[in-house]
Amino acid sequence: MSEKLRNIIEDIAQDYLQSALTLRYDICTCAVCKNDMLAYILSHVPAKYVTTQEGAMHTIIQQTRVEHQAQIARAILQAIELVGNNPRHQIKEDKNKTFALLLDKIREDRSLDFRHYHQDLLRRRVAVRIRTLKLATYADYLRYLINHPEEYDKLFEVLCINVSEFFRDPEVWVAVKRVLEEMIRAKKKENSHSLKIWSAGCASGEEAHTIAIILRELLGPGMSDFQIQIHATDVDKKVMDAAGKGVYGKESLKNVDKKLLEKYFAGKDGSWTVSAEIHNLITVAYLDLTSTELIENADIVFCRNVFIYFDRNLQEQILMKFYQSLKPEGYLVMGKSESMIRDVKSIFQEIDFDSRLYKKIPSP
Numbered sequence: 001m002s003e004k005l006r007n008i009i010e011d012i013a014q015d016y017l018q019s020a021l022t023l024r025y026d027i028c029t030c031a032v033c034k035n036d037m038l039a040y041i042l043s044h045v046p047a048k049y050v051t052t053q054e055g056a057m058h059t060i061i062q063q064t065r066v067e068h069q070a071q072i073a074r075a076i077l078q079a080i081e082l083v084g085n086n087p088r089h090q091i092k093e094d095k096n097k098t099f100a101l102l103l104d105k106i107r108e109d110r111s112l113d114f115r116h117y118h119q120d121l122l123r124r125r126v127a128v129r130i131r132t133l134k135l136a137t138y139a140d141y142l143r144y145l146i147n148h149p150e151e152y153d154k155l156f157e158v159l160c161i162n163v164s165e166f167f168r169d170p171e172v173w174v175a176v177k178r179v180l181e182e183m184i185r186a187k188k189k190e191n192s193h194s195l196k197i198w199s200a201g202c203a204s205g206e207e208a209h210t211i212a213i214i215l216r217e218l219l220g221p222g223m224s225d226f227q228i229q230i231h232a233t234d235v236d237k238k239v240m241d242a243a244g245k246g247v248y249g250k251e252s253l254k255n256v257d258k259k260l261l262e263k264y265f266a267g268k269d270g271s272w273t274v275s276a277e278i279h280n281l282i283t284v285a286y287l288d289l290t291s292t293e294l295i296e297n298a299d300i301v302f303c304r305n306v307f308i309y310f311d312r313n314l315q316e317q318i319l320m321k322f323y324q325s326l327k328p329e330g331y332l333v334m335g336k337s338e339s340m341i342r343d344v345k346s347i348f349q350e351i352d353f354d355s356r357l358y359k360k361i362p363s364p
């Protein structure tokens, strides 16, 4: 193949490969792997180009792009499967072993135990950091972490995806509001005026503030008669800081009704600050759900969009923790895409499946 023609095809292949790899961020893209993939693709480019005479270069470019893009794209997918899934690094690195070492190191340094998180999910996330730093293996990354402890902040940013928003899944809050209303009525009847709520895995606090707003709406000025505690806990210090500040951007407020926005927030387009009356109901604290710590005597536990990280055993363990945390008549709210583990179903009664709302079944 002439040098010029090879360059053209290589350019096209590079283009395609680049965009294909943005979708496969779990694949190593170090120079060695990329070259291996390119070599594979080039060796699968239609044979006629090998013998094509140089000359009408323009036509060749057009033809290569139009006629053979499907073939090149197919070769890229194959290259990713073959080379990407079995990179030459594997010969040098026992991935399972070095990944386990990496998790040990995190546990040792930061007391965060990721061993029972979904491993595939973690590996894909760690791969994002490895690629950004232009490293190739978990062993490289482990060495990097040892020499650059500040990398932990970046690592936790990718490991703990902490997107949240006010009134996330609005229909859930309709069901939650009903339960809170009922609970307040029962408390007033019993002459009990305290309410304890735990937002576990609170991220930047949107969920905890949503609960506070709903309670304020339900109780009106009578709220001062109640002692309300909303415990917002997480392990990611960066987002916890944000929760402690109570300042939010437009994106996380998109589900907030205009009237509520005017009533409980101050600010304009860029950033909105939650009113002190709402914000003061919330206590933000570090609490690792994989540890033995818990919030005692909770009336409701919210743990939404957190279980996706954990394997089944850990989920079960944490559900038992919530059971222990809740008062006998307490409620649990899980995320819309999460479901109650079968073995634990006997201790939580399903109240509303669509809203993932459960009630503790007290032990006899």
Ligand SMILES: C[S@@+](CC[C@H](N)C(=O)[O-])C[C@H]1O[C@@H](n2cnc3c(N)ncnc32)[C@H](O)[C@@H]1O
Residues within 6 Å of the ligand: 160, 161, 162, 163, 164, 165, 168, 200, 201, 202, 203, 204, 206, 207, 233, 234, 235, 236, 239, 287, 288, 289, 290, 303, 304, 305, 306, 309, 335
């Ligand atoms: C997607 S956010 C969920 C935020 C909020 N609950 C919601 O549904 O909008 C998941 C949060 O779980 C937190 N998380 C992950 N592992 C945790 C652990 N072991 N203990 C406590 N929080 C954890 C993450 O730091 C992240 O802030």
